[in-house]
Amino acid sequence: MVRETNIADKKFVLHISREQIAARIEELAGSICAQYKDKTPHFIVVLNGAAVFAVDLIKALEMQLTVSFVRLSSYHGLASSGHVKTIIGLDDSFVGRPVIIVEDIIDTGKTLYDFLPEVWDKNPSSVNIATFLTKPGALKYAVAADYTAFEIENKFVVGYGLDYNELGRNLPDLYMLAE
Ligand code: IMP
Ligand code: MG
16 A cells, blocks of 8 residues: 555545555444344445445445445535536335435535435435545534544545545545645
């Protein structure tokens, strides 16, 4: 693993290693299994960013579950555009069942704040949120995660599914924008 990486015009430094991520996912998976064992929850993965986290998380879950994907988009470069578009939407395969939304990061909270009513419209029995990251210093909307792998400071990060202008999603570790 490298300590520093350049993506386009920006320099990023290692922030959370793949080993730390893997260990934390095992912990989260244990908590989720304890809460959902025998309930066959439905996971809604928010593309593109949450894909990497979601794959590792569901593989760590020793229980029956179903999974589907939505694509929402609000970010351009380093700042949220403030407009959330639904590019791939929801099916209604989870009516009456518990849902866990899987996100890469809750930044301002706008994406999930706008998306949650769409999920409740399909009449799931419950809705919880599992996110790889939260940035408490950036939160502007009333959205709270039930499962958070890591809380980070209010700085731009890349890797483990998160991108800078679509680049860097394949980095196995998480990197933070250098000063
Ligand atoms: P929110 O709607 O402001 O909570 O932001 C949600 C989306 O913005 C996340 O799902 C990410 O895709 C993206 N995002 C927020 N912060 C970062 C970051 O530091 N790096 C990369 N993407 C980010
Ligand atoms: Mg995202």
